[in-house]
Amino acid sequence: MPPVRTWTNPFAPIEGEVAMSEWERWETRFGAPGYLFGTEPNAFLKRHAHLLKPGQKALSIADGEGRNGVFLAECGLDVLAMDFSPTALVKAAALAKERGVTIRLERADLETWQWPVNAFDVVVAIFIQFCAPALRARVFDGIKRALKPGGLLLMEGYGLKQLEYKTGGPSQVENLYTRALLEEAFADFSSLEIEEYDAAIEEGDGHGGMSALVDFVGRK
Template identity: 50%
Template sequence: MKPRPRPILRRGNGGIIMWDERFSGDEYFYGTEPAGFVAAQAWRLAQGAHVLSVAEGEGRNAVWLAAQGLCVHALDGSAPALVKAQKLAAMRGVTITTERADLGRFIWPIGAYDAVFGVFIQFAPPAMRAAMFRGMAQALKPGGLLFLHAFSVRQLANASGGPKVAEQLWTLDLLREAFAGWEVRHQGDYDAVLSEGPGHSGPAALIDFIARKPGR
């Protein structure tokens, strides 16, 4: 009998999180509906656009994007999460491509996607975050759109989700610096009330950022 693969671990919430364990139950930890940011901003993409969703989790955003006529490739480190993503896609009658990937070691493609989404990807400490940002930029075609949505540093005052580590939370200045020279299409630092499964529930401080990669 083959040995069971070891779960891929991510750093977040001040320690090692067993994401396979978090996503192994029947319940969708962050719900089955897309983040409000995704639903509000996907109009920017033409049908048939090729989209990469980074650290997708259980599929809520990827499946919704696929239902809008987009070709979606979802990355995550958790095998149980991706099984649930495919299950959700089947229930919704859409097709997505899923790939298990350790984002700390992932070999990013070059210029392969019209859009890249990073929604609540704040498990990454600063050095890994910078590497992921470089990889996401590399994966975009010239003129492609980067969609980022996450918790603001102000989220430390809330109990609705996200890491309790200030260096893993974001500001607009951080994102503008990381993507200097890109055309910012939308940005916001605001408060909202989340109802996204047990993982994100209650008042939250959020960051939105959409930018166009230079070229074409």
Template identity: 60%
Template sequence: MTTNPELERWNERFSSDDYLFGTAPNAFLVSQSHLLRPGQRVLAIADGEGRNGVWLAEQGLEVLSIDFSPVALEKAHRLAASRNVMLRTQQADMEIWNWAPEQFEIVVAVFIQFARPDLRAAIFQGIKRTLTPGGLLILQGYRPEQLGYGTGGPPHAENMYTADMLRSAFADFDILHLQEHDSPLSEGQGHHGMSALVDCVARKRSL
């Protein structure tokens, strides 16, 4: 049987009883709650142990939480059960994920910076494809300056975002919010301390 070292690495990272990134939702995502409506279909990309997907479900949204690691997804189900919400999950390799057209009103992409530049470009194109007209992307990521902080994220500057890069990547969207800032994070052991961040909310233009 062929093993996948990257899958084994993520399964190992999520193998603890503790939640690597905590169980509270991402603060930037919560700050955008005014954009969310019960019943909206949401895709939570690389949602890990479910902290964001479960929170979205608690707001009455229909959530599909996808992640590479089945260990993480099992923990996401446990978290959803503890909060008495339903969370659909699917194991997903973003290298081969099928982005069904116009399936989701919201896409949440919080710290999905495992993706090298070519995969990131493919994911961004997939997000554009799978959002409905008028649908929203809610994204937070690290900027290259994060390497100086060392408080989370991969050690690869090329995987990071800048506001200019996001503005260019989503030039065909309406940018509702785009901000670079340095702020402290407290998201479990995985993201903890002062961090170089960029936030983005973008709306797919209606035809």
């Protein structure tokens, strides 16, 4: 069994985390049979696997049931996958065991998580748009701290047109990405590539159909 950090009561909300109603909502979603977003990696992440190198240390933010963290481990990376749902982490551990890889799992709330400094070669942030602007700014700053110099950030989210498609993601326009927002937030990166486009995605029952996507590839 891949190692999972333990807690005194893993089904109790941790200090300072989001309101219980939000916690319960995700626990209910992840508690349903199967894997909410499927077990295959995000297509954007898979397309950029050529940028990954075995032995690199990787952080997968809000990794849910483990599909992306497990994929990183399958690519030979040393992976820490974090999420605030204990039910999701149990499923992630099961998926890693099924795939024959080891990942480190940590239950954490992005509101209060202490970001390490220069700790990761790769950070992956796929559809973390539950983050409202104030939290998003702190998360982006945390990502910058956590990446080593030259480290790689792979991030995908929904763009503004997603409000028309309504095939997943937040309903709050301020939570969505734009090129200008990301260029400003990561203006201090040594390089960045941003692509905005529409495409049909199929990621379990959680994400499906035509979607407005924003892909970000950056180097600290």
